[in-house]
Every structure is written in C-alpha cells, then in structure tokens.
Amino acid sequence: MATARDLMHTGCTCIKSNDTAANAARLMAEMDVGSLPICGAEDDKLHGMVTDRDLVLRVMAMGHDPETYTVDRLPQGHLILAKADEDVDITVAKMKEHQINRLPVLDQGRLVGIISLGDIAHHLPQSVTGELVDRIKS
Numbered sequence: 001m002a003t004a005r006d007l008m009h010t011g012c013t014c015i016k017s018n019d020t021a022a023n024a025a026r027l028m029a030e031m032d033v034g035s036l037p038i039c040g041a042e043d044d045k046l047h048g049m050v051t052d053r054d055l056v057l058r059v060m061a062m063g064h065d066p067e068t069y070t071v072d073r074l075p076q077g078h079l080i081l082a083k084a085d086e087d088v089d090i091t092v093a094k095m096k097e098h099q100i101n102r103l104p105v106l107d108q109g110r111l112v113g114i115i116s117l118g119d120i121a122h123h124l125p126q127s128v129t130g131e132l133v134d135r136i137k138s
C-alpha cells in the first residue's frame with residue numbers, strides 16, 4: 001500500500017507568519033514554486049498556505065503594499081492536510097473533494113512534505129491524474 005509519504009516531496013521551506021507578502025513572492029520565485037506553507041513565527045507549526053494566486057488577488061489587486069502586508073493577514077480557510085502514513089487513495093480523494101492541487105503532509109503534527117499535482121502525475125497512473133485535474137478545474 002502506497003502512502004502519502006511515498007508521493008510527497010520533502011524539504012519544505014516555510015514562510016513565517018509575520019513575514020511579508022513581498023518576501024513570500026521572492027521566496028516562491030527563488031524556489032520556483034507556486035505556494036508556501038505558513039509556519040508560526042513563534043512555534044514553527046503549520047498555520048496555513050499562501051499561493052501565488054493569494055498574493056495577486058488578495059494583496060496586489062486589493063491595493064495592499066506587499067512590503068508591509070504580512071502573510072498572517074491573508075484569509076485562511078480550513079487547512080486540508082494529509083497524514084504521512086495515510087493511503088494514497090485517501091490523499092487523492094481529499095484533493096478531489098476540496099479541489100486542491102497542493103497538500104501539506106504531517107507526521108506527528110510536524111510538516112514533513114507537500115504533495116503537488118506534479119507529484120501525483122509522477123507517481124500514479126495517468127487516469128488518476130486526469131480525474132484529479134478534471135475535479136480541480138470544475
């Protein structure tokens with residue numbers, strides 16, 4: 001049985017909750033990623049996710065100064081997570097149900113990786129990837 005740990009990529013870099021949107025954008029550009037986990041400035045626990053879309057629609061388009069607007073001010077919905085040891089079918093079902101293409105993976109409450117749509121495409125059959133993409137785009 002494959003698990004979320006088998007799909008995820010490790011080495012996640014968090015943006016601290018008190019860091020700015022501009023720094024988040026710079027870090028995303030430097031790392032060539034479209035999202036970053038938001039971790040607490042004090043406790044290093046996962047607080048949410050920030051995406052490039054969040055930065056455009058919720059910071060820039062709303063006229064906020066990205067050099068002073070902190071990522072903890074971005075609206076955060078219910079955070080959808082995968083447990084490292086959960087079956088990949090459960091993980092993919094979560095991504096489909098919530099129409100998300102990036103899923104943080106926790107092990108004993110600690111962020112250990114992220115599963116992206118690309119990870120799904122790399123590790124699972126094309127039919128699974130196709131179904132997920134169809135669900136996300138609807």
